[in-house]
Amino acid sequence: MNTTLPGRTMRLILLSILVWLGAGHAQAAPAISAPDIVLRGVAFDLPVQGLPEEGALGARLGERTLAIERGTDGQGLIPGLVIDAPEATLTLVDGDGRVLADASLATLPAWLSLLPALVAIGLALAFRQVIVALFAGILLGGWILHGMSAGALLGAFADSVNVHVLEAASDSSHMSIVLFCLLIGGMVGVISRNGGTRGIAERIARVIRGRRQAQSSTGLLGLAIFFDDYANALIVGNTMRHITDRMAISRAKLAYLVDSTAAPVSAIMLVTTWIGFQVGLISEAMSGIEGWQESAYSVFVNALPYNAYPLLALAFVFMVAWTGRDFGPMLKAECRAGLDGGRRDDLSNREAIVEEADIPTKPGIPTRAWNAVVPMLVLVAITLGGIYHTGATALGPGEHALRDIFGEGDSFGAMMWGSLAACLVAVIMTRIQRLMSMTETAHYWFEGVKSMLLPITILMMAWALANVNEALQTSDFLVAVLGDSLSPAWLPTVILLLAAFTAFATGSSWGVMGIMMPLVVPLAWAVLSHHGLAGTAEGMPLLYASVASVLAGAVWGDHCSPLAETTLLAAMASGCDLIEHVRTQLPYALLVGVASLVFGTLAVGHGISWWLGLAAGGLALFAILRLFGRRPTPATQAPAPTRQPATR
Known part of the structure; x- marks a missing residue:
């Protein structure tokens, strides 16, 4: 009986359709x-x-x-x-x-962005509990992100693992490093049990007659494994640990030798896993600068002589090894190692864990060095070959320079291939020689993997803290502290200090390079242009020195920080407590850093040639070592008995 309802309903439907169509074509509100x-x-x-x-x-x-x-x-x-x-x-x-x-x-007050990193570093150095210190930094950063109210603490606690650690674990490059470490650990477990590492130690021990040769050999092996800092730390530390133990060289000294020939070598060699990242950053930073026609790789090569910290750090390693002199906490560590015959009863928690995880050689089997050498060579060959293959594929057909190929290579993928191939070769060689059954081989492969769980846990926590620092814009604050009013003469020095402090606070040399390089290069060009020096023979050394200061400062801060990945890996592979490694290495890194500052950036900034500055810096370091360093007590001079592995 209500005849108007259908017509009214139809009009409403049509009106709704028109509104919907209009909304679909309307522009979103600003x-x-x-x-x-x-x-x-x-x-x-x-x-x-x-x-x-x-x-x-x-x-x-x-x-x-x-x-x-x-x-x-x-x-x-x-x-x-x-x-x-x-x-x-x-x-x-x-x-x-x-x-x-x-x-x-x-x-928020800008200084709050720096607080989580400083708290984490301070707690780690004060109490030597790295995981607790990292968690405290993550929790504090999450609390700041949540607004710093009383109720925000609960949300920060929930996000510490559910958000920050999970994000760190979800990153593909992070997981590549984790898997690489696990595979390397498994390989080390197999070649330790099948007598390979013991065979290397026995071969090297035949030609090493003292502490000087043992330390110099460690440094030379560090130079040989130049292509990647992670592989360098893991291979050199695990290979030389038993030899340095036999010579009553402290684990802290070994960790220093390993750490100071890992990142510095990778940062300055022309074919490494770092090169593509560094050149890519320089290229990106140069892209918006008019009037500067030079290839990014050429800039990198021209900046190498001004990269004072890695060069002087490597030189100081061999000064320490050759003179046999130490000072500060390192000297005390060396005296302890010699006085107790290479053994200690007061092991730190980290050292005790490493001692318990140390895999002894299986009794009654021959100790053949090539059971370890061949898998390591496979690791190096496959990794380098993988970087070359992926780089050549990325560049496409045609002739390309070797530096360009390695610059475009997939280092993370190549490291995965190399470590997996090395594991397979170690297992196959063990089975062919009937040194262990398949069950025993698999068991000790897993034992090697288990030895990596503690450093991987610390790595995850450090990455999570880095995510918190990124959310809090810690690096932006540090860069903003400088402002734009810089004198050209002081430009490289200020950049070096900023990069070093940022790397120390964040524990990431690559992160610092990635953040600072796009900011520093245009800033340096603008400062030089303002003073009429851009593109001139007088100004280009300052520009190259500014680029090098980012790279050198990142490595310097990385060496000093307990949050850094290479610092952790060097300590782990050497069987040294992380904070003990940082505490003993810090005076050496600071000394070389100050020398790099005075004889590197300051000298170049005031018109002194780079080669003259490096020579003066090397002489100054040698003089300080001779003046303030001394050899450990006479009780440490005789080779100590081989350290026996802890019983299980």
Whole structure:
């Protein structure tokens, strides 16, 4: 009886369809993407969306009017935004002054972004409990990210593993390192049990007659494994540990020798897993500079002579090894190692774990060095071959320079192939010689894998803290501290100090290079251009020195930090407590760092030739070592008995 209902319903349906169609074609309303964290006084870029295609646009922050850079598809960016107040309201307006969008932005004191890293480092050095210290840093950073209220602590505690550690574990490059370490650990477990490592130790021991030769051999082996710092630390540390034990050389000294010939070698050699990353960063940083026509690889090569810290660090390793002199905590560690005949009863927790995880050679089997040498050669050959293959494939057909091929290679994939092949070769050689049954071989492969669980746990925690630092924009704050008013003469020195401190606080040399290189190169070019030095014979050494300062500072800070991956791997492979390694290495790294600062960046900045600065720096280091260093007590001079593995 109600005849109007169908017609009214139809009109409502049609109206709904028209509204839906209109909404589908309507442009999205402008919006401002407010970041989770804004540091007070630190510049950042603020994205905006839904911008109209035509018409004037602007942004207002208090009394200031800001420009908007238009992109495609309605995207835009407000670059270099700086907020100095605790709170601020940003308004997006059109040409007539009409408000299109607004957002309230709350800021944090910039120094808070540095607090988690400093707390983690301080606790680690004070209490020698690295995992607890890292967790405290992650928890503190999460609390800052959650707003620092009383209730935010619970959310920070939940996110510490569920968010930050999980994100670190989800990164493919991180997992490549984890798998590489596990496979290397498994290989070391097999070649330790089948007598391979004992065979190497016996062969080298035949020609080594004293502590000087043992330390020099460790340094030379570190130079030989130049292609990757991770592989360097794991191979050299595990190979030389038994030999240095026999010569009553402390595990702390071995860890120093390993650590100081790992990253420094990889950072300066022309064909390494670092080269592609470094050259890629330089290329990216140069892309926006007009008037500088030079290849990125040429810039890297020209910057090498100014890379003072790695060069002087390597020189100091052989000075220490050849003179037999030490000072500070390292001297005490060497005296302890000699006075107790290479054994200690007061092992730290880390050293005790390594001693318990040490895999003894199976009794009654021949100790053949080639059972360890062949898998290691396979590891090196497959890794280098894999880098070459992936680099050549990426570049495509045609003739390419070897440096370009290795620069484009997939180092992480190649390391995986090499470590897997080395494991298979070690297992096959063990079975062919009937040294162990398949069950026993698999068991000791897993024993080797288990020995890597502690360092991998620490690595995961360190990566999680790095994620927290990234969220808190720690590096942006450190870079902003400098400002833009730099003298060309002081430019390399300031960059070196900033890179070193950032690497020390974050524990990542690659992270520091990735963050700072795109900022430093344009900054250096702008400073030199302002003084009329860009592109001149006087200014280019300062530019190359600025590029080298990023690389050198990253390695220097990495050497000093207990959060650094290579520091951890060197300590683990050498069987040394991590904090003991940092505590004993720190005076040496600081001494070489100061020499690099005075005779490297400062000298170049004030017009002194790089070669003259390096020579003066080397002589100064040698003089300080002779003046303040002394040999361990006479009781340490005689070779000590071989350290016996702990009973299980």
